[in-house]
Amino acid sequence: MKAFLLALLLACMPALAIAQVATDPTPLQFNDAAEEQRFRALVSELRCVMCQNQSLADSNAQIAYDLRREVLKLMRQGKSNAEVRDFLVARYGEFVLYRPRVAGKTWLLWLGPIVLVLIGGMVVAHIVRKRSDHGTVATDDTQEW
Known part of the structure; x- marks a missing residue:
């Protein structure tokens, strides 16, 4: 019986590791308050593709961290909000928008x-x-x- 419980515990260990909340090792650094305000407004309009019911700003999923970094990178490349949305829609589909077109x-x-x-x-x-x-x-x- 003990062997069965030990085997069951060991089988569940990988699932527990996957279920942990991701943490961002390096928080985003903004150049100024205007950039931060634009970023926050933009990521609150976008849906986390993994969580499905949370905005990109609210999600703690690892992909949300990556997408927030991608959004900031695109903003710093001079892309407009519409161009950033278009990039994400091309990559993930209309689902990424809270207000589909x-x-x-x-x-x-x-x-x-x-x-x-x-x-x-x-x-x-x-x-x-x-x-x-x-x-x-x-x-x-x-x-x-």
Whole structure:
């Protein structure tokens, strides 16, 4: 029994090593406050490709550290915010943007909720209309209730 528990513990050890939160050994150094403000605004608009529900600014995943360094490098190369976003979209797809662009691939994402509300409104209107048509009850005074 002890051998089985030891084997199970040893089998789980690699998973524990992978699950550890990455730490950034060298924090980013900014040239001035304007560069830092632009950087923070830009990485808060981008999604961590590993975490999926966190922004690049909030994520502690190793890829988030790498992408933040990449964003800063692109900024220092003179790229605009749009060019940095385009670079990341080309590399990781529209998923990296918190607010995907309206395009042929994303039309359902943008118009889907409106279509669902319209369909729901038509269903409710149909049900109300149907009930109001059948809502007139003939009264019969001869019946005892």
